[in-house]
Amino acid sequence: xxxxxxxxxxxxxxxxxxxxxxxxxxxxxxxxxxxxxxxxxxxxxxxxxxxxxxxxxxxxxxxxxxxxxxxxxxxxxxxxxxxxxxxxxxxxxxxxxxxxxxxxxxxxxxxxxxxxxxxxxxxxxxxxxxxxxxxxxxxxxxxxxxxxxxxxxxxxxxxxxxxxxxxxxxxx
Amino acid sequence: xxxxxxxxxxxxxxxxxxxxxxxxxxxxxxxxxxxxxxxxxxxxxxxxxxxxxxxxxxxxxxxxxxxxxxxxxxxxxxxxxxxxxxxxxxxxxxxxxxxxxxxxxxxxxxxxxxxxxxxxxxxxxxxxxxxxxxxxxxxxxxxxxxxxxxxxxxxxxxxxxxxxxxxxxxxxxxxxxxxxxxxxxxxxxxxxxxxxxxxxxxxxxxxxxxxxxxxxxxxxxxxxxxxxxxxxxxxxxxxxxxxxxxxxxxxxxxxxxxxxxxxx
Numbered sequence: 001x002x003x004x005x006x007x008x009x010x011x012x013x014x015x016x017x018x019x020x021x022x023x024x025x026x027x028x029x030x031x032x033x034x035x036x037x038x039x040x041x042x043x044x045x046x047x048x049x050x051x052x053x054x055x056x057x058x059x060x061x062x063x064x065x066x067x068x069x070x071x072x073x074x075x076x077x078x079x080x081x082x083x084x085x086x087x088x089x090x091x092x093x094x095x096x097x098x099x100x101x102x103x104x105x106x107x108x109x110x111x112x113x114x115x116x117x118x119x120x121x122x123x124x125x126x127x128x129x130x131x132x133x134x135x136x137x138x139x140x141x142x143x144x145x146x147x148x149x150x151x152x153x154x155x156x157x158x159x160x161x162x163x164x165x166x167x168x169x170x171x172x
Numbered sequence: 173x174x175x176x177x178x179x180x181x182x183x184x185x186x187x188x189x190x191x192x193x194x195x196x197x198x199x200x201x202x203x204x205x206x207x208x209x210x211x212x213x214x215x216x217x218x219x220x221x222x223x224x225x226x227x228x229x230x231x232x233x234x235x236x237x238x239x240x241x242x243x244x245x246x247x248x249x250x251x252x253x254x255x256x257x258x259x260x261x262x263x264x265x266x267x268x269x270x271x272x273x274x275x276x277x278x279x280x281x282x283x284x285x286x287x288x289x290x291x292x293x294x295x296x297x298x299x300x301x302x303x304x305x306x307x308x309x310x311x312x313x314x315x316x317x318x319x320x321x322x323x324x325x326x327x328x329x330x331x332x333x334x335x336x337x338x339x340x341x342x343x344x345x346x347x348x349x350x351x352x353x354x355x356x357x358x359x360x361x362x363x364x365x366x367x368x369x370x371x372x373x374x375x376x377x378x379x380x381x382x383x384x385x386x387x388x389x390x391x392x393x394x395x396x397x398x399x400x401x402x403x404x405x406x407x408x409x410x411x412x413x414x415x416x417x418x419x420x421x422x423x424x425x426x427x428x429x430x431x432x433x434x435x436x
Binding site for chain 1: 181215223245
């Protein structure tokens with residue numbers, strides 16, 4: 001039992017990173033991790049001993065995330081969070097972000113939650129396509145198309161930002 | 173060496189380490205021969221590096237005490253619902269964006285929003301309550317003394333059969349009601365009630381296609397709570413700053429009477 005808890009504890013930094021990339025805001029991300037841990041501890045029996053808890057925990061957290069984001073998303077979240085949202089949604093003061101980091105975090109928030117999760121799972125968390133498809137509960141083909149679309153969308157948003165920035169400089 | 177045609181899809185696979193090893197050389201040769209694809213690959217590689225760098229610091233942050241406590245069984249007391257807090261800030265961000273970029277949003281939002289929206293319902297109901305329940309003289313457009321007209325007027329505008337529930341058993345008297353916008357095209361009825369101590373609650377009713385849902389909602393920063401339900405084409409929310417059990421009792425009574433009103 002205590003081995004299990006120790007194993008779960010060691011996954012927290014990665015869960016927090018994943019949550020942060022999904023939600024951006026530190027407190028909200030930690031709230032999501034907390035919900036995930038609480039649910040995991042209630043279902044310790046579902047976790048096969050000997051198996052890495054990582055996939056199990058990521059699966060739980062992803063379900064919590066996607067269930068709620070679907071509701072938010074139906075209200076047009078993806079469409080109404082243009083890059084300027086980052087300016088309205090100030091980053092916490094204790095979080096030192098470079099401009100490049102802030103831009104990529106904002107852009108990531110602006111793509112659809114499904115694509116964001118797929119892309120982050122593979123590009124940041126380093127899961128294989130097979131693992132990520134399993135965690136997200138989608139066929140490999142769907143995962144691949146989400147990753148490809150996500151990357152394209154992210155790139156487009158980043159290009160818009162730099163274009164807008166250069167326009168602003170010209171205007172000044 | 174295997175010969176096959178590569179495509180953009182392979183750029184992603186190569187980047188994600190999913191390209192079979194024996195295809196790697198042929199892929200690299202293809203990339204060299206296609207400057208546009210090579211440039212695209214380079215941009216994606218740079219974006220990935222930026223993404224990793226942006227979140228790299230999180231791994232080294234100390235684990236917050238509240239998360240350690242969960243694992244070691246000292247669960248901090250909190251609301252039973254899983255849908256507790258974190259996603260509300262995501263919702264709040266949406267509202268923030270809505271407010272700040274209303275013009276930009278107006279055109280897009282109507283196209284992308286689906287039928288269901290219980291959180292949105294709750295947010296609208298709370299917003300209306302915060303504004304109008306605080307009004308002393310102009311809280312309502314039609315006073316309770318004109319109840320029949322109020323019910324007919326709001327029913328016609330909202331497009332739903334609407335009765336103003338009698339909440340006297342719960343200690344609340346109807347003050348009156350008003351018509352409000354809901355969503356992009358919709359209209360909502362707001363009925364305001366007051367108890368002997370001057371505490372006010374409101375009932376917010378609008379038409380909602382076919383969704384079925386119920387729950388409670390409070391904005392993250394606190395403030396009034398909404399008990400809402402979506403059923404039988406009605407989307408309703410009771411909003412107030414009452415103890416949760418009392419608000420829930422009021423909501424049950426209102427719900428029952430609205431339902432009875434439909435079939436009467």
